[in-house]
Amino acid sequence: MIEKTYTIMKNLIIAFVITFCFMVVGINPSQAQLPHEGDKMGWWKESRFGMFIHFGLYTVPSGVYKGETMGRNWYAEWIRTQGDWPNGIPDAEYREFAKQFNPEQFDADTWISLAKEAGMKYFLITAKHHDGFALWPTKVSKYNVVDATPFKRDILGELASACKKYGIKLGFYYSHWQDWGHEGGAMPPWPSKSLGTEPEMPQPTKEEFQKYWDKICLPQVQELIGNYDPWFFWFDTWEESEQITDEKVDELIAHVRKLSDKCLINSRIAFEYPGIDKKVDYLSMMDNRFPDGYIEKPWETSGTMNRSWGYHLLDFAWKPTKELLRNLVANASRNGNYQLNIGPKADGTFPKPSIKRLKEIGTWMEINGEGLYGADPNPVAEQEWGYITSKGTGEGEKLYLFVFDWPGEGNGLLVKNLAEVPQKTSVLETGQVLEVQKVEKGVEIFLPEFQPDKNCTVITLDIK
Ligand code: JFZ
Numbered sequence: 326m327i328e329k330t331y332t333i334m335k336n337l338i339i340a341f342v343i344t345f346c347f348m349v350v351g352i353n354p355s356q357a358q359l360p361h362e363g364d365k366m367g368w369w370k371e372s373r374f375g376m377f378i379h380f381g382l383y384t385v386p387s388g389v390y391k392g393e394t395m396g397r398n399w400y401a402e403w404i405r406t407q408g409d410w411p412n413g414i415p416d417a418e419y420r421e422f423a424k425q426f427n428p429e430q431f432d433a434d435t436w437i438s439l440a441k442e443a444g445m446k447y448f449l450i451t452a453k454h455h456d457g458f459a460l461w462p463t464k465v466s467k468y469n470v471v472d473a474t475p476f477k478r479d480i481l482g483e484l485a486s487a488c489k490k491y492g493i494k495l496g497f498y499y500s501h502w503q504d505w506g507h508e509g510g511a512m513p514p515w516p517s518k519s520l521g522t523e524p525e526m527p528q529p530t531k532e533e534f535q536k537y538w539d540k541i542c543l544p545q546v547q548e549l550i551g552n553y554d555p556w557f558f559w560f561d562t563w564e565e566s567e568q569i570t571d572e573k574v575d576e577l578i579a580h581v582r583k584l585s586d587k588c589l590i591n592s593r594i595a596f597e598y599p600g601i602d603k604k605v606d607y608l609s610m611m612d613n614r615f616p617d618g619y620i621e622k623p624w625e626t627s628g629t630m631n632r633s634w635g636y637h638l639l640d641f642a643w644k645p646t647k648e649l650l651r652n653l654v655a656n657a658s659r660n661g662n663y664q665l666n667i668g669p670k671a672d673g674t675f676p677k678p679s680i681k682r683l684k685e686i687g688t689w690m691e692i693n694g695e696g697l698y699g700a701d702p703n704p705v706a707e708q709e710w711g712y713i714t715s716k717g718t719g720e721g722e723k724l725y726l727f728v729f730d731w732p733g734e735g736n737g738l739l740v741k742n743l744a745e746v747p748q749k750t751s752v753l754e755t756g757q758v759l760e761v762q763k764v765e766k767g768v769e770i771f772l773p774e775f776q777p778d779k780n781c782t783v784i785t786l787d788i789k
Contacts, residue, residue, distance in 0.1 A: 365587065365589065366589070368447075369589070369607060369662065370699055371446070372446035372447050372662065372698070373656075373699075374443075374444055374690070374697065375445050375448060375449055375662065375665075376440040376448045376664070376666075376667060377627050378436070378449065378450040378451065378669065379451050379498075379634035379636075379668050380450065380668070381451055381635070382422040382426055382458045383401055383403075383422075383454070383456060383635045384426075384635055384636055384668070384669065384671045385422040385425045385426055386401075386404055387637055387670070387671060388401035388633060388635070388638055390414060399640055401634070401636060402451075402454055402456075402633070402668075405505055406455075406526065416505070419456070420473075423458070423468075426470070426475070427476045428672055429672060430673040430674045431476075431478075431480065431674075433483035433487035434491075436484065436487070436669070436675070437487040437491045438491060439675060439680065439683055440491075440493060440683075441493055443665075443684070443686050443690065444689075445665070447493060447495070447496060447556065447557075448495055449497070449557070449559055450481070450484060450496075450498065451497075451498040453500055453504075453545060454498070455504065457500075457505055457510060459545065460480040461480065461482065461548070462479055463544075463545055464544075464548065465548075466506075466507060466541060466545075468507070481549075481552070485552075485553040495553060495555050496556055496558065496559060498560075499549065499559070500561050501569075501577060501594070502566060502569050504537060504541065507537055507541045508529075508536070509529045509535070509537030509538075509541075510529065510537045510541070511529060511534065511566060511568045512526035512527060512528055512529075513526050514528075514566065528567075528568075529568070531567075538573065542577075546558070546577070546580060547580070547584060550581070550584040550585050550588060551584070555585075556587060556589065557588060558589070558591065558594075559591050559593070559609065559627075560591060560593055560594035563611065564596050565597065569595060569596070571595070571598050574601070574604075575604075578590055578605070589606035589607055590606050591606070591608070591625075592605045592609050593609040602622055606623065607622070607624055607625060607662075608622055608623070609624070610626040610627075610661075612627060612628070612629070612634075613627075613628045613629060614626060615652055616659060616661065618659060619659045619660055619702050620659060620660055620661060621660065624661045624662070625661055626661060626663055628649075628663065628664070628665055628666060630649065630666060630667065631643045631678075634668055635668045636670050636671070637668070644682075647781065649686060652665075653665075654697065654711070654712050654729075654781065657697045658713055658727070659702055667683075685780075692754050693753055693781070693783045695753075696716075696727065696753070700715060701715045701717075704722075705740065705741070705743050705767075706742035708726075708740065708741055710728050710729065710731070710738060711728045711729040711730060711781070712726075712727045712729075713726055713740075714727070718787075720789060721748075721789040722788045723788070724743075724785065725753070725783055725785055726783065726786065729780075731776045731782065736772075737762075737769040737770055737772060738769065738772055739766060739769050739770075740767045740770065742766070743767040743786075745789070746761060746763050746768060747786035747787055747788050748787045749785075750784065750785070750786050750787075751784070751785055752773065752777050752782065753783040753785050754777050754778060755777055757773055757777075759772065770784065
């Protein structure tokens with residue numbers, strides 16, 4: 326009898342184990358919350374190019390208020406504290422913008438598909454900028470798009486769905502230090518008027534900032550991870566502050582690490598905190614700052630298409646597509662990414678000059694993006710005419726030469742310090758094969774009579 330019971334029990338256990346294994350195998354991985362495997366940063370290098378969006382209450386005035394425009398700089402998202410009004414726009418008046426915030430033409434699919442068509446692989450948006458206004462229905466404050474505006478829609482939720490639909494990775498800019506909309510948040514560390522002698526903005530006490538930190542900052546970061554499962558955060562500081570102590574930085578990093586095993590953290594979570602580079606996942610340069618050399622740790626530059634991050638009615642300084650491409654390629658050749666900013670208009674649409682540039686970049690990326698996505702940084706040397714990336718192939722290595730400055734009539738293209746003569750040299754876009762010759766300083770390429778791409782022509786070298 327005992328023998329029989331044992332056999333039955335054994336079989337039951339085996340059956341349970343097998344069933345359980347099939348159940349686990351059958352679960353849709355996206356529901357299984359499988360631990361993030363492999364290299365956490367792998368997708369970062371594969372992506373190289375992302376969209377940055379500045380959108381919020383500041384989009385209502387778009388840089389101009391009561392006929393006046395900005396003070397310190399062109400940053401329209403700073404109108405609350407920079408305008409040439411004593412101490413910026415009074416808080417009560419600024420909050421009135423919430424009643425006018427109604428981007429009726431906002432369409433998440435349109436935004437994300439424009440990013441995808443431009444060759445962008447990830448999407449970063451100001452979930453909460455310095456003004457403290459949240460683009461999602463946060464439970465810890467009524468100062469948000471659902472509770473405080475006639476628009477009443479969860480903008481981040483709609484964008485998260487569109488990112489999933491188009492296979493674009495979602496990230497959030499979160500202003501963890503400056504928060505002009507909640508008691509205890511830090512205020513700008515300078516007088517409100519651009520160069521005036523206005524009184525310093527009133528800063529919170531240590532206790533007041535702690536209250537903001539515990540009641541707003543940490544809970545909102547938790548909400549953003551819990552609600553939308555972002556692939557990365559872009560926290561924002563730019564100078565030393567008494568509020569963002571090393572302890573607070575460590576606390577916020579630990580908070581994110583506890584809540585998500587995939588969410589990346591950037592270095593602007595702190596400013597010049599000794600060893601911060603080792604504690605975060607990627608380095609953020611200062612705005613529109615493009616390093617002139619290789620940086621080993623994953624890094625990025627965030628840049629504007631004109632001068633302002635938020636849409637500015639009077640900012641017509643649109644950068645040419647060639648300059649935007651150069652930023653992207655230069656960074657990639659030095660192991661960096663490029664987050665190109667759009668400031669959508671108050672109606673929720675992208676400015677026409679932005680759309681034009683996105684489409685021009687996208688057309689170019691369609692043909693030449695293979696030399697950027699997942700490519701290794703320049704293995705040869707910095708060149709005068711442009712930049713180099715490389716990719717390992719089965720038989721050897723393929724070098725991508727991004728030529729922005731086409732040599733004069735009849736001149737060849739000197740690839741300085743290139744030791745090997747390539748087996749094959751051709752124009753990526755046209756397939757035209759080019760002749761080369763070894764010279765003392767490297768390899769010289771005989772160029773086609775007509776420059777294939779006025780912005781940037783890519784030439785590939787197959788090196789055994
Ligand atoms: C910060 C924000 O203040 C700004 O509104 C925007 O979001 C940008 C991406 O990040 O801007 C700064 C602030 C200070 C410096 C650079 C960018 N700085 O001192 O170099």
